[in-house]
Amino acid sequence: KTKIRNREEGYWRLSKLSVPAHKDPGKDFIGVSLPLLEAIAKILKFPVAPMLPEEAFTVVRKSFDARKVLKEPAFVYTVDMDVKKLLHLEPRTWDFISYLEPKLGFVEYREDENALTDLVDILDKGKVKIDGSNPSNGFTYSEKRPRVAVVGSGPSGLFAALVLGEIGADVTLIERGQPVEQRGRDIGALVVRKILSSESNFCFGEGGAGTWSDGKLVTRIGRNSDSVQAVLKTLAQFGAPPNILVDGKPHLGTDKLVPLLRNFRHYLLDLGVDIKFNTRLDNLVVENGQVKGVVVSNAKNEPGCNSDQEKLLFDAVVLAVGHSARDVYSMLLQHNIEMVPKNFAVGLRIEHPQELINSIQYSELANEVQAGRGRIPVADYKVAKYVGGDKFNTESSFESGVENRSCYSFCMCPGGQVVLTSTNPSELCINGMSFSRRASKWANSALVVTVSSDEFDSFRSHGPLAGVEFQREFERRAAEMGGGNFVVPAQRVTDFLAETLSGTSLPASSYRLGVKASRLHNLFPAHITKALQCSIEMFDKELPGFITTDALLHGVETRTSSPVQISRQADTCESTSLKGLYPIGEGAGYAGGIVSAAVDGMFCGFALAKELSLYRGDV
Template identity: 40%
Template structure:
C-alpha cells in the first residue's frame, strides 16, 4: 500500500532534502503506518504556483516503507541485452533523441542497433557551434541541428510532452536519469536539463549502446535508400558504403531537407503538414520575473520565470514556443546562406535574458505555391523566409535583423537596439519584410494581445529576432498507424520530428521507442 501526501512548500523549504522535510511531511499526514524500521519520502510531482503573492510549490510526496522503496523503477526499466552477435539488426538513421532512444529500446529486445549520423560526436560538434557563433561558418553536417544528440543536444532541454502515455513518458525520463540527468526531472511538472548537462548524458547513452554491442557511426551521410520489392533493406552513404538491416528507422529530424528530396526522387510518398513560423522574442529576464512573480529582483531561490502565451488572430493560433527562461538565442541554420534562430539555456537558467519563439500556425491551406512545388511548398516557404533574412542583412553572415517590438508591430525600423544574448549580433533592419502578409499581420496583432497578458511584453524593452522557421517539419512521411511502417515501403519506419510524429525531445524519444516496439510486434513475435 503506497501513501501519497500533498504538501505546499515555500521556496526556502523546497530546496531542503527529502530527509530534512520528513518531519514536516509526516506531520501533515494522518497515517497509520506501523512503526517500521524506516520510513522515507520521495517527491513524485511538483509544480510552482506563482498565481498569488505567496509563491509555493505544490508537492506530492510518496511515503516509502522498507518494502516499496524504488520498486517502481525496477518494474519499468527492463534489462538491456548484449547484442554483439544478435542476428537481428535495426539500421537507425539519425542520432537524435528518436534515434538514440530507438537504439536503447532495441537493446531491450535483443536487437542490434546500428546508428548512423551525418554529424560529429558531441565533443567535436562543439567546435562547429563555436565557428557558427563567432565566425558565421555553418557546416551543413555539424551545427545546432545536426550531430550526435540531434537538435536536442544544445537546447534548453525542456522535457514536456502532450503525450498521454504516462508509462512510456516516465520510462524515458528514467532512462535520462540513469544516464546522468538530475532526478528532479522525474517529479517536476516542467522539467528541463540544460545545454551544459545534455552532452554528458548523450555521451553516456552512446556508451551504453556501444557497451551492449550496438554500433554508432558519425560523419556518415545517408544519401539514398536501398529498396527491393517495396521493402527497405538498407541505405547508401555519401562515401559509397552500403549498410543493411532488418528494418530502417528513419529519424533524420525536421531540417534534413535533402532526405525529403531523396525520398521523393525514389517515389516514396510524402505529405504536406501544418507547421508554424515566426520570430524569437527576447526580454530582460527581470521584466518577465516582475510580471510573473511580482518581485523585482526575484527571490533568488525561485527559478527564472517562464510564460506561455497564446491567442487567435484571424482564425489562426499565434503562440509562444520553446520558451527559454534565463536563456540564449542561438543560430540554428543548417546552411551558410540562411538565418534561422532558436533558443537554449544552461541548467541554471541564469542568463539575464528570457526568449521564446512567437509563431503563427500555418495550415496546409495557407501554404503558397502548392501547385508549383507540391509537397515541398512548406519547405520552400521556410527557405524563402530564411533566405530573405540572410539577404536583408546584406548577406552579412549570421548577424540577424532585429527590431524593438513596438517598431515591429507598427512597421517601423528601430533606431537603436538593446543588448541581446544572440552572439553573432543583431542589426535594426525591417524584419517585417521577410514574411508574407498572412504571417506578418498575425504576428503584429498577437503582440498587442500579449502585452495585455504580460506587462511590458510589447514595450521597447522587448525585441524580436528572425526567423523562428524550424518549429516543426512542414512534411510528414506517412506511416501505417498500426504497424508504424511507411504506408508503401515495408520495414521503413519514419520516426520522430522529421517524419512528423514528434514535437520535441521527449516525444521524439518516445516515438523512437514506439517504432522499435512496432517492429518487434510485427516481425519478431
Template identity: 40%
Template sequence: MPQTVEITLTPKEAADSTSYTAAAIKAAGIRSPEDVAFCRVVRRSIDARRHTSGIMGVRVNMAVELWLDADGKPEPVHFEWGDVSNVPASREVIVVGAGPAGLFAALELIERGFKPIILERGKDVSTRKADIAAIQRNERVNPDSNYAFGEGGAGTYSDGKLYTRSKKRGNYRKALEILHFHGAPEEILYDAHPHIGTDRLPRVVAAMRETILTAGGRILFDTRVTDLLLSPDKRAVQGVETGNGERIMARAVVLATGHSARDIYELLHRKGILIEAKPFAMGVRVEHRQELIDRIQYKTVDPYLPAATYSLVAQVPSGLKSGMGPRMRGVYSFCMCPGGFIVPALTEAGECVVNGMSPSGRNNVFANAGIVTQILPEDFADLVPHFGPLAGMRFQQQLEKMGYAQGGGAQVAPAQRLDSFAGGFKCGETLPTSYHPGVVASDMDKWMPRFMAQALRAGFREFDKRMRGFLTAEAQVIGIESRTSSPVRIPRQRETGMHPQVAGLFPAGEGAGYAGGIISAAVDGAAVANAVVDFIRSAH
C-alpha cells in the same frame, strides 16, 4: 507502501530539504520523525497565482513520499536490456539519426534483444562543439555538424526542456528515467516542467552512447545516408547507401533524421516514396530581460525562485476566409528559454534560422522564446504546382533566405524592437542581445509575408493583455524562427508503424511529423522500435 503528502511552501522552504521534510512529516501526522527511513519529492510545481489559499505571493506545491522502516526502500531508477552480444545478423536494425528518436529507438531495440546500427551524419557530441563554436563566430557552417546535426540531434545544445503536451503516446516516465539513469538530475523525475540545460546534455548523450556500445550496438559518425536500397518491386527496404558509397543491409530501417534533413525529404520524393505537406509554424524569436519576465510573472524578486517562464497562445484572424466566415490562426510561444541565449540553428550557409538554449542554472540576463504562427496549406498554395509535397518546405526555405539577405552576411540576424514590430512603425534601433553572431536593424514586419506579420502583431497585442508589460520597447524580435515543426510528414500505418508503401521502413520522430520536442521524439523512437520488433518477429 509509502505515504504521499501534499504540502505548499514558500520558495525558501521548498529549496531546503530539512524544511520540506519536516513539513511533510508534520502534514502526515507522524509523531516521531526518526521513524521515517526515507523521504523523496515526487512532484513539484510553482504556483505564481495571487492569493492562493488566502496566501499572498508565490508558493511551491510539492508532493512528498515518506517511507517508514517497514515500507522498505524505493527501487533505484533503472532500465534493463537483453544480452545482445553475438546477435544474429537477421536481428540488426538500421537507425538513421542519433537524435532523441534514434537514440531511444536504439535503446529500446537493445532491450528487446535486437542490435541497432546507428548511422549519424554529424560528429560525436564533443567533437561537434568546435563546429558550433565556429558558427557562433560567424565562420563556416558545416552542413553535417551544427546545432541541428550531430550526436544527440537538435536538442543537444538546447534548454533541454522535457515536457510534452501529449503524455499518452508512449512511456513518458520511462524516457525520463532513462535520461536520469544517464546523468540527468533527479529533479527531472518530479518537476512539473523539467529541463536539463545545455551544459549537462552532452554528458547525458555521451553516457547513452556508452550504454548502446556496451550492449553491442554500433554507432557510425560522419556517415550520412544518401540513398535507401529497395527491393526490385520497390515495396520493401533492404538497406541504405551512405555518402562514402558503402551499402549497409538490414530488413528494417528506422528513419529518425529530424525536420532539418531536407535532403532526406527530397530523396524520398525523388524515389516516389509517399510524403505529405503538413501545416507547420514560423515566426520570430522575442528577447526580453529575464528580470522583466520575473517581475511580470512573480510580481516579486526572490532569490529562491527559478527564472520565470511563460507559455502563451492566442487565436487571431488568419486573413483567410471559409464558408463559415473569417478563419482564425493560432499564434503561440514556443521553446521559451528563461535565462538563456538565442542561437544560430541554420544547417547550411545562406540561411537565417534562430532558436534558443539555456544552461541548467538558467542564469543569463535574457529570456527568449519563439513566437510563431501557424502556416496553413493555403499560405503556400502557389508553390504546390511546382514543388508538390515539398511546397511548405520551399516556403520555409524562402523565408530563411530572405532573413539571411536582411541580416547582411554570415550568421548576423535581422532584428526589430518589439514595439516597432507590433506597432508597424520604423525604429532602426537594436538592443543588446544574447545572440552572439550579432544583429542588424531591419523592418521585419515589412518584408516577411504580410499574413505572418499581421498574425504575429495581433498575437503580441493579445499576449500583452495576459502579461502586462510583455509588449515593450525594451524587448526585440530576432528572425527567423522557422524550424519549430516539420513542414512534411512521412506517413506511416497506424497498426504497423511502417510506411504504407515500403515494408521495413519506419519513419520516426520530429522529421516524420510524429513528434515535436525532445521527449516526444524520444517516446516516439521507443514506440517505433517496438513496431520494428513486431515486424521482424512476424516475418519469422
C-alpha cells in the same frame, strides 16, 4: 473520488500540497522538508507534523507556482505516501488515518509500487530467447541477428537504437554529424568565427537538434505516462540529475546534455551497436517495394557527389533524421514514399532582459532568483491566444480583419541565448538554448502563429514538400534582410507594432553573430504579421510590461515542427508505401520535442522488434 483498496499494502498519492515559497528550502531540494511535512499533516489532519516519518514520503513532482491569483507564490508537491511505513507509527497516532478514509477526495491510490516502469523491466518481460550467446546481458541470440540501420542520433534514433540493441537486433547507428566533443568545437567555430559546417551544427550531430538547447523535458504527451517516465529514468541513468523525475518543469541545459550523450554512446557501444558518425544517408536501396539497405557517404562530400559512396544492406531501416534533413525528404519523394503536408507554426523570437520577466512573474520575490543560484527558479512564461474570428474579442487594436489562428510562445528559454539553427548559409533561422543554471541575463522565446497547408498554395509544384519550401522562403528573406554572414534581422517589439524601423542602437542581444535593424513587419505575409501583432498586444495584458522598448524581436523562427508527415502504420510504425522503412520522431511528423521524440523512438523500437520476431511483449 478514488476508491481505496488493499490500503495496508499500498501507496497513497497526495497531490497539490502547497508550501509557501518563503518556507521552502528551494527549487533544487527534492527531499521531504518540515514545511512539506506540515502541508502533508494539514491535508491528513495529523496533529503533529514532525511526528510523521519522513521516510514514508517520496516527492514525485515539485513545481513552482507564481500565478497572480495566489496569495503568495508556492512550491506545489505531489507526494507518494507509503502506508506500510506509516503503520510503524504508534497505533494510537495511526487511528485517525482510518478516520480519513471516507474523506479521501484528494488522495489517489496507487496499487503497484513499481508503477513507474523501468525501460529495462519492460524489455526483460518481452524478450525472446534465441540460440547463440550475448555476453553483455546474459541473453542468448542466434548467429544471424536481424540487421537494422537507425539513421539519426537524435532522441528518437538513440532510443530506438537502445531498445533494438537491448532486445538483440544487430544495430548500426548512422549519423551525418560528429560526436559531441567535435560537434562542440564546430559550434564554437560557428559562434566565434562564423564558420558553418553543413553537417555539424546546432541541428546535426550526436544527440540531434536538442543537444545545444535548453533541454526542456516538458511534454504534452502525459508527464506521468509509463513511457515518459521510462525515458526520464533512462536519461537519469545516463547522468541527468534525478530532479528531472520530480521537477514539474524539468530541464537539463546544454552542459548536462553533452556528458549524458557521451554516456549514452558508451552504453550503446557496449551493447554492440556499431555507431558511424560523419556518415550521411544519401539514398535507400529498394527492391520490389522493400528496403534492402542504404547508400551512405562521408558527410563532408557535397550531397549528390557520388565518390566514396557505400552500400550497406539491412533488414530494416529506421529513419530518425529530424526535420532539418530536407535532402532526405527530397530523396523520399523520388522514391514515391507517401508523405502529407502538415500544419506547423512560424514567427519571430522575442528577447527580454531576464530580470524583467522575473519581476513580471514574481514581483518582490524576483530578488531571490539570483541568476539561477537562488531558491526560486528563473522565471519563464507560456502564453497562447486565439486571434480573429470573435467579433466580441477586442483585446487588441490589431484585431480587425485578423484571420482565425492560434498564436503562442514556443520553446521559451529563461536565462538563455538566441542561436543560429541554419544548416545552409543562404537560409537563416534561429532557436534558443541555455545552460543548466539558466544564468544569462536574457529570456527568449519564439512567438509563432499556426500556418496550415492550404497557405502553401504558391509552392504547390513541390507536392507534399510545399511546407518545406514555405519555410525556406522566409529563411531566405531573413538572410537577405540581415545582409548575410548570419547577421539576424531584428526590431524592437514597439517598432514592430508601429511598423517603423528601429534606430541603429538596438537593445543588446544574446545572439552572438550580430543583429541588424530591419523591417521585420515586412518579412511575413501581412496576415501573419497582423496575427503576431495582435497576439503580442494580448500577451502584454497577461504579462504587463511584455511590450517594452527593451524587448527585441529576431527573425526568423520557422522550424517549430515538421511541415510534413511521412505516413506510417499506426501499430508497426512501418511506412505505408515502402516495406522495411520505419519513419520516426520529429522529422517524420510524429513528435515535437526531446521527450516525445524519445518516446516515439522507444515505441518504434518495440514495434520493429516485434516485427522482427525478437520481442513478444506489449508495445
